[in-house]
Structures are given as C-alpha cells and as structure tokens.
Amino acid sequence: MEHLTSFGFYAILIESFKLLPKNGKLTMLIAIFSIVMHSILSFLLFYCIDFLISDILVHLMPDPTSFDPNNPTTFAPKTNSNFPLLNPSFKKDLSFVLIVEIAYIVATLMVAFLSGISIIIVSIASYSAKSLSLKELLGCIRRTWTRPLITTLYIWLLTFSCLVFTSMLISPLLIYNTPPTIMVAIVFGIGAYIFLLYLNVPWLLAIVISVAEENYSGLEALGKASTLIKGKRVHGFLINVSYCVFSMVVVGGCKMILLRNRWLSHHVMVYTFFVALLLHLTTLLAIVAYTVLYIRIKKIDGEDVELSGSILYAKLPTIQPYSTD
Incomplete structure (x- = not known):
C-alpha cells in the first residue's frame, strides 16, 4: 500500500499538471467556455451599470423649473417630485441596478458551477487514461x-x-x-x-x-x-493557500500594471479579460488538484478509485474501469 508521503503536495500539483493535456480538447473547451462566459457577463454588467448610473445622474440633477426666478442660484423645490430620492424614475433605476447585479452574480455562479463539475469529470477520466467525448461529458453533467x-x-x-x-x-x-x-x-x-x-x-x-x-x-x-x-487535510489546505496566494499575486500584479500603463485605464475590458483568464485557469487547476487528492486518498484507503455507481463505471459504459495494476 502507498503511503501519504509518496504523493505529497508537490506530487499532487505535478500530477494535476500532467492531467491537463489528457483529454486536452475538452479541458481547453471548458476553460474557453468559462473565460468567454465570464467576460461576456462582465461586459454586460459594465454596459448596463454605466447606462443606469448615467440615467440616475440625470434624475439627481435639479429641475430647472425649481429655481427661484429672482435668485437663480437658489434651489426652491415646490413639490415632493422635485426631490430626486422621491422620484419614481430614480427608485426604478436603483431597482434595475440591484436586479442587474443579482442576475450577474447568479449567472457567474452558474458558469463557475458547470465549469467545476465538468473539469472534475474530465479529470477523473484523464486520471484513468480514458478518452472522453463531448457527448459523454454532457451526458455526465446532465445525470450528476x-x-x-x-x-x-x-x-x-x-x-x-x-x-x-x-x-x-x-x-x-x-x-x-x-x-x-x-x-x-x-x-x-x-x-x-x-x-x-x-x-x-x-x-x-x-x-x-x-x-x-x-x-x-x-x-x-x-x-x-x-x-x-x-490525517490528510494538510494537502488540501496547501492547495487552498497556494490558490489564494497566486490569486492575490495575479490581482495585485495586474493592478500595478494598470496603474503604470495609462492606456489600460481606457481599456478596462482588456484588463478584466486578462485577470479573468489567469484566475479561471488557476481555479480549474485547483479543482483538478482536489480531484487528484480524492483519487489518491481512495487508493491509500485500499478502495477502488472508481466504485460501482461512479460516473466512469456506471454512467459511461464505453469507458473501461480503472485498473490499479
């Protein structure tokens, strides 16, 4: 039986990197799907929020008819409708802002969720040295x-x-x-x-x-x-720490680049896309690492990596069970 030290933290990361080229087309497709969808959602959010904020600023401007004719510098509201916060259109715009932000969060979480379970399925297949088609992957997602x-x-x-x-x-x-x-x-x-x-x-x-x-x-x-x-939590903890440290380095480094390059300040979408690219690739690698950790723990505990009812054994009959020989 293998010991835990035989696949330490670094060995798990190395194994995770080795899994990425296997079923590489599906892995790349998942990464592209995640990055493109998040970029589209971010663009729509920026566009909608910018439009709504512009509309809100218009409502915050005082009504020209509310100024005192004898003293144009004096604001003299005559009715409650002159107060922006009581304006129905202003409240409607604020409601739209809230709805747009909630919709963005929900859509982003859905994309992250689908990408996560997809990369887990592909990683298990790759670890077993089995090829996986897009149709089989979609079937697994639908059933699980x-x-x-x-x-x-x-x-x-x-x-x-x-x-x-x-x-x-x-x-x-x-x-x-x-x-x-x-x-x-x-x-x-x-x-x-x-x-x-x-x-x-x-x-x-x-x-x-x-x-x-x-x-x-x-x-x-x-x-x-x-x-x-x-007894094996330290490996998962190190994966989490590595992910957080790398994410902070990516975000901090990109912010420094943004501050030192003025042209980037006028291309926020380029900056957002680049940061999203690195963060999503890092997230997918962390998910692969957790999948490797799960499989290795199962082997250490003397259990088959693919139990009866697992996605590869029962859900994908075209793929042969994993052999530990």
Whole structure:
C-alpha cells in the first residue's frame, strides 16, 4: 500500500499538471467556455451599470423649473417630485441596478458551477487514461449536476455562517476606531480567513465526491469527505493557500500594471479579460488538484478509485474501469 508521503503536495500539483493535456480538447473547451462566459457577463454588467448610473445622474440633477426666478442660484423645490430620492424614475433605476447585479452574480455562479463539475469529470477520466467525448461529458453533467448542486448549497450556507460569525466578532473592535483595535481586527480577520481555508478542505472535497459517487450529496457527501480527509487535510489546505496566494499575486500584479500603463485605464475590458483568464485557469487547476487528492486518498484507503455507481463505471459504459495494476 502507498503511503501519504509518496504523493505529497508537490506530487499532487505535478500530477494535476500532467492531467491537463489528457483529454486536452475538452479541458481547453471548458476553460474557453468559462473565460468567454465570464467576460461576456462582465461586459454586460459594465454596459448596463454605466447606462443606469448615467440615467440616475440625470434624475439627481435639479429641475430647472425649481429655481427661484429672482435668485437663480437658489434651489426652491415646490413639490415632493422635485426631490430626486422621491422620484419614481430614480427608485426604478436603483431597482434595475440591484436586479442587474443579482442576475450577474447568479449567472457567474452558474458558469463557475458547470465549469467545476465538468473539469472534475474530465479529470477523473484523464486520471484513468480514458478518452472522453463531448457527448459523454454532457451526458455526465446532465445525470450528476443535482448532487454537487445540493452539496454546493450546503457549503455556501456554511461559508456564509462563518462570515457572519466572524463579522459579529470583529464589528465591536471597529466601533472604537482606534489604531490598536483596528490592528487587532485586521489580525483577527486574517487569522479567521486562514482558519476558513483549513475548514473548507472537506467542503471542497465533498463536491468532488458528489460528482464521482452517485449515492452522496449534501450532508452525506460532507460527512464522507470529513472521514476521508482525516490525517490528510494538510494537502488540501496547501492547495487552498497556494490558490489564494497566486490569486492575490495575479490581482495585485495586474493592478500595478494598470496603474503604470495609462492606456489600460481606457481599456478596462482588456484588463478584466486578462485577470479573468489567469484566475479561471488557476481555479480549474485547483479543482483538478482536489480531484487528484480524492483519487489518491481512495487508493491509500485500499478502495477502488472508481466504485460501482461512479460516473466512469456506471454512467459511461464505453469507458473501461480503472485498473490499479
């Protein structure tokens, strides 16, 4: 039996990079789909928000008829309709802004969700050295999407609860607004964030389990992930830390480039597309790494990588089961 040290953190990353060329066309298609969709959604958001804000600014301008004829510099509203905040059109524009932002968030999450489960399916097939067609991939997504969706909703609820609890602890420190309390709040916030990265290791592994095994979703997947990851959580934690550090480097580096190159400030979409490209590729690699972690843990525990009912064994009859020989 293999030991955990035989596939340490770096070995998992190397294995993840090796998986990317296998089923490379599908992997590239998933990456292109994710990047293009996010770029289109960002463009639509910028366009809609810019249009709505321009309309709001028009409503904020005072009505020319509300000025005192004897003193043009004096604003003398005569009715409530002269107050912008009471203007029905102003309220309507604010409602549209809120609706557009909510629609953008929902659409972005849907794209990320579909891309995530797609790359998990492709990674499992690639790890088993099996080719996967687009038709088979779409069939797998159609048959499995409900399980990871339920698990993802539970994870969002857990994450939101942790954020609310952390905010409740930090808020009293920020009320005093003194350098010591602000410093303590910052240190506490960073510590809470790092602890959250440690907590969500089994949560992210549960999504992989929900995709790979048909009998697990929601709390069942979270429970199995917590059992599998015992004693091995450090590898998932290092994946999370590496992802966050690289993401911060990408965003920070791109902001520095944006500040030093004035022409980029006039091409926000170019900047957004470039940042989205790097972040989405990094996200896909992190998902592949978690899939590799799941498969290796299963092998260490003496279980078949592809159990009866897994996506490759039962859902794709044209693909042969994985052999550990």
